Every structure is written in structure tokens, then in C-alpha cells.
Amino acid sequence: MPNKGGTVVILVIGDIVGRPGRLAVGRFLPELRKQYGLDLVIANAENSAGGFGLTPTIADELQEMRVQVLTSGNHIWAQKEIIPYLDELPILRPFNYPPDVPGKGYLVSDGALVVNLMGRTFMNDIDCPFRAMDALLETVQPRPKVIIVDFHAEATSEKMAMGRYLDGRVSAVLGTHTHVGTIDAQIMPGGTAYVTDIGMTGPSDSIIGDEAESVIQRFLTGMPHRLSVGKGKPVLNAILVEVDEGSGQAVKIERICRYMEQS
Ligand SMILES: [Fe+2]
Ligand SMILES: [Fe+2]
Numbered sequence: 001m002p003n004k005g006g007t008v009v010i011l012v013i014g015d016i017v018g019r020p021g022r023l024a025v026g027r028f029l030p031e032l033r034k035q036y037g038l039d040l041v042i043a044n045a046e047n048s049a050g051g052f053g054l055t056p057t058i059a060d061e062l063q064e065m066r067v068q069v070l071t072s073g074n075h076i077w078a079q080k081e082i083i084p085y086l087d088e089l090p091i092l093r094p095f096n097y098p099p100d101v102p103g104k105g106y107l108v109s110d111g112a113l114v115v116n117l118m119g120r121t122f123m124n125d126i127d128c129p130f131r132a133m134d135a136l137l138e139t140v141q142p143r144p145k146v147i148i149v150d151f152h153a154e155a156t157s158e159k160m161a162m163g164r165y166l167d168g169r170v171s172a173v174l175g176t177h178t179h180v181g182t183i184d185a186q187i188m189p190g191g192t193a194y195v196t197d198i199g200m201t202g203p204s205d206s207i208i209g210d211e212a213e214s215v216i217q218r219f220l221t222g223m224p225h226r227l228s229v230g231k232g233k234p235v236l237n238a239i240l241v242e243v244d245e246g247s248g249q250a251v252k253i254e255r256i257c258r259y260m261e262q263s
Helices: 018-036 056-064 080-085 128-138 154-167 214-219
Strands: 007-013 040-044 067-070 105-111 111-116 148-154 170-178 194-197 203-210 229-244 250-259
Touching: 007 018, 007 148, 007 170, 018 040, 018 056, 018 203, 018 229, 040 148, 056 080, 067 111, 080 170, 111 128, 128 148, 128 154, 148 154, 154 170, 154 203, 170 229, 194 229, 194 250, 203 214
Parallel strands: 007 040, 040 067, 111 148, 148 170, 170 194
Antiparallel strands: 007 229, 105 111, 203 229, 229 250
């Protein structure tokens, strides 16, 4: 990473939903790179293929936009053709899936350790993310000072508990999965940057990225309704974190929200 007075600047983009989400990344990432001098760009791509999963073509497209690491979550298995690429490409699936599940849950990119974890409250009952993270921090080699965690979870309490549990041991714990950005971006007492949810990058006329009417029908009828990507102006939601390279502590956290002019 280039040294700018001993800090590195990292942008983490919230769940990219379908084509509108990819459009928003393409539209805003170049100017954000310039404006903030970004050293590392991470994006959660679990909904980037039509709202469900990620394909190799879309992974290439996002890499061409200079997203350096793709994280994911429960939807990573939705497009089967990505599975053979999970080992070789800079794509993460949650680390705390049971042993022998394809793919990897962490990698080092541009001097930073990036980890993807998934919560268990109101979600699949996978291995304990807290103990998984303890084990990883004890054993991982190399172990850079700068450590960024994408915590993909539903419950605000579980997310904040992870933030506090890792406070002082990692540089940032940033929530994904709910697609609803929260206003609690903060630096915790031990120096870990935290937000409960980054919010989604996708269509603004939607319910968490999906076309509103079909989601409402699901709630009204209790029956399955096919979901499609929503409409409206694409929005990019992201978190900017600046980290001291020497200590690994966060010195700044900022929410970024940009709407495209056209839908
Ligand atoms: Fe998502
Ligand atoms: Fe998710």
C-alpha cells in the first residue's frame, strides 16, 4: 500500500444488488478513488447477479472496475458456476462455514487482511463466528496490522456484539446483509471502526433491492412470489475507513451515499 502519512484509506461498498448496483459502482468508484486516494476497495457482491449470488462474468466486471476484494454471505451459493472460482479469485465466502466447504473466508490484499464472517441469529446455523475469529487471529500468517471484517448478519445486537468483541483486535467491523444502512458509524473505545450495516448499492425504488410489489405480496399472502431487482435511481452506499498502519487502529470512519441522476 502507498504510505500517506502512515495511514491507509479503505472503501467498503455495501451489498451490490443486480445491474443497478453495478452501474452505481461504475459511476462513482473512479471519482471516490480520486477524491479520497483509496488504497483498497472491498465490495459485498452476494446479490450482484440479478439479486442472487455472483457469476464469474460479474466478478470479472467488478474487478475491472478496480474492486480488489469481493465479500459475500448467505447468497454466495445461488449461482453454482461461481463455486469453482472461489479458490482462485479474490472472492470470500463467510469464514465460519463448516470445514471443507468450498472457497475461503479471508485473504490478504494490498497489505490488509480481509475477513468475511456470518452471523447465526435468524440465519443459517453455521459455526460460531466469534470463536472462528478468535482462532483465525491466533493462527493466521501473515498477520497484517490492518484487518477489515465484513460481518454479514441480520441481528443488530449480534453485529454490535461482534464489534465490541473484536474492538482493539481488528481495524474495522462493518455490517452487511440487511441492505438497510444504519447511522451508528463509530470508532469503538479500543480503536475499531464499526457500523451495524453499510446499506445496499442498488435500485432505490425497491424493498431492500427487490421490486416492491412482489415483496408486499409475499407479506400479504404468505405465498412465494418471484422477486426481481427493483427500479429507480441506483444508489451507492459505502463506508470509508482510514487506518493507522502502525497500530492497525482506525482514525476515521465516514458513511458515503451517492445517488445516480438517472434511473
Ligand atoms: Fe445481501
Ligand atoms: Fe445476505
